[in-house]
Each structure stands twice: as C-alpha cells, then as structure tokens.
Amino acid sequence: MTEAKQTSGGGSLLIAWQLSNKRVLIVGGGEVASQRIESILVTGATILLVSPAEGIGSRTKELVSKYKESGKIVHIRRKFSETEDLENMDMVLTALDDNELSEKIVHMCRERRIPVNAADIPHLCDFYFGAQIRDGPLQIMISTNGNGPRMAALIRTRLQKGLTGLEGRAIEKVGLLRERLKERAPGVGGIEGRQRMKWMKELCDIWEMEDLAMLEEPTMEFLLNEGWSKDRKVLSPMETMPILRTKKQTVIRHVVTEGGQSTITAFILGAVCAGLFFTYRGR
Ligand SMILES: C[C@@]1(CC(=O)O)C2=NC(=C\c3[nH]c(c(CCC(=O)O)c3CC(=O)O)Cc3[nH]c(c(CC(=O)O)c3CCC(=O)O)/C=C3\N/C(=C\2)[C@@H](CCC(=O)O)[C@]3(C)CC(=O)O)/[C@H]1CCC(=O)O
C-alpha cells in the first residue's frame, strides 16, 4: 500500500450508510436481486421490488413471502414503470438481465438525484456493494473497488479466520457501557466529554476482547461507581474481582442448593475412582 495510492484519488468513500425506514427500489427479481434484498434488509429499510412474477428466483420468492406481512418488502408483479416507481425513493438498485433498461433507469435516477447501483455496469454505479462480514454490530466490508469481486469474497474467508467470534458480543457490551456512562455524564464536548472519551478509550485498550464480551450489568455498575464516578479511574478486569467473587459465590450457592448435591456426589465418586485407578497402576 503506497502513500500515493492512498491519497491521489481512485478510491471510494467507505461509509456505514444509515437506511433505517428509508425506501429502496429494486428492479428485477433474480439471483442478484435476492442478494441485494438480503443486504438491504439488515438496514431496516423498506424495499419496493418491481419484477414480473415469471422471472422471480427461488430465493427472492422465499424472502418476499417471509417479509411481506411486516411490510418490509412490497412486491409489485410487473415491469418497471418510469412514472410511478421512482417516486420518493432514497436509493435504487437494478438487478436486470436488460442492460439498456438498467442504463435508462440510472439516467432517470441521476435526473432525480437518487443514488443508484446497476448490477453489471460499474461505470454507471454511484456506489458498489462489497463482500461482508457481520457479527451483531460489527460490520466489515471488503471492497476491491470493482477490480475483482471474487477476490473480495476470498479475502473475507481469510479475515474470518482471524476473528474469535466474540467481537460482536464485546462491541455490544461496550455499547451498553457507553450508554450508561453517557447517562452519568451527558452532553457533548467540554471537559467532561473529553474525560468520557479518554475513559472509554482506555477501557477498550486495557480490557481483552474476551473480558469485554463477558461484561455483565453488575460489573458495569461497579466500573462506573468505583472507577468513573470516584476519580475517573479505569479499573482493570482484576480490580473488578470483588464483584466477580460475589457472582462466583452466588453460582456456588446455586449449585449446592438447587440440585447441586448430585453434581458434588458425582465429583467425589469421580475423584475416588481416579484415586483407585492411579493406586492400581502404580503397582
Ligand atoms: C462483492 C460482491 C457483493 C455483492 O454483489 O453483493 C460483488 N460481486 C460479488 C460477486 C461476483 N460478481 C461477479 C462474479 C463472477 C466472477 C468475477 O467476475 O470476478 C462474482 C464472484 C462470485 O459470484 O463468487 C460478476 C460481476 N460483478 C461485477 C461485474 C461487472 C464488471 O466487473 O464489469 C460482474 C461481471 C463480470 C463479467 O461479466 O465478467 C461488478 C461488481 N460486483 C461487485 C460486488 C461490485 C464490485 C465489488 C468489488 O470489487 O469489491 C461491482 C463493481 C458492482 C456491484 O455489483 O455493486 C459479490 C461477492 C461477495 C460475496 O460473496 O458476498
């Protein structure tokens, strides 16, 4: 990666586009349309799908029947109509086997300043799709900027191997903690805002991903009460031990009182058997 490549243009802006409750038109209902539908559904947008019934692919059919009741997908079984379909659209995607019509739709969108992606016609797209990794709030997009879509899919597989699977959960917990912190220290900017950011930053740096993924409400409260509220200190996982110890004691009490007897009996029996085994082997 050279610096020139980074700064001289030729790249695209990587952003997390917020489409919740916006309206997206998809024209065409084949295999590509079904992939587009899946990419859009996660955003919470409403999809208007315009495609004749006879050309609908099996995956698209499944998705339409699954989401039609919620109103998240409205399927209009006919060909694209210039006069009606583009009205009030926030985004348009063509997934057609008819390049001429795709081009026409792109030009209509340009006139209306609606962002558009035309599958198969990169030079007419306002934005490209990419390979994705999703784990809860974690979203990774791999883009080769039109050079090699298959390569994007292969790189996704490589990246997936480098993830533990705990990242999404850890991010969720950090999100909750940030919310709690903002309740205690509301407002934007100022000294408190700077302290809040410093505290959050340090906490994410000090805590391991695995520890963050295990963060529970009582530990969050402890971190905020004993750390943030007292002297803005970031406690390490070890320093939250009092709360963890209390949790452990609760678990032990639970095992002993709620049918834990059989577990303990099994443990003692196991220990006796192991002892006998090693005594026998030692002879
Ligand atoms: C990433 C992914 C996301 C998705 O589509 O959701 C995606 N294409 C995927 C797969 C894929 N697409 C094609 C193949 C066959 C092998 C091959 O050609 O390499 C495979 C491989 C396969 O099927 O495994 C055919 C193809 N694709 C485009 C053209 C037109 C052209 O290049 O001229 C042609 C016909 C070429 C021809 O006729 O020869 C164009 C685009 N495809 C893009 C995205 C955008 C650029 C993304 C980027 O560069 O990073 C861009 C520019 C526009 C757009 O569609 O937004 C998804 C894989 C991820 C996943 O598996 O999740």
Ligand SMILES: NC(=O)c1ccc[n+]([C@@H]2O[C@H](COP(=O)([O-])OP(=O)(O)OC[C@H]3O[C@@H](n4cnc5c(N)ncnc54)[C@H](O)[C@@H]3O)[C@@H](O)[C@H]2O)c1
């Ligand atoms: N970008 C990518 O990643 C990628 C990958 C593979 C293929 N493609 C290209 O994307 C296009 C779509 O691929 P596909 O496999 O989904 O094709 P497909 O033939 O399965 O689907 C085309 C759909 O368009 C509909 N259609 C045709 N005319 C219409 C009209 N006037 N109004 C509304 N709907 C109409 C058909 O009924 C059908 O549902 C092709 O050109 C293909 O080469 C792109």
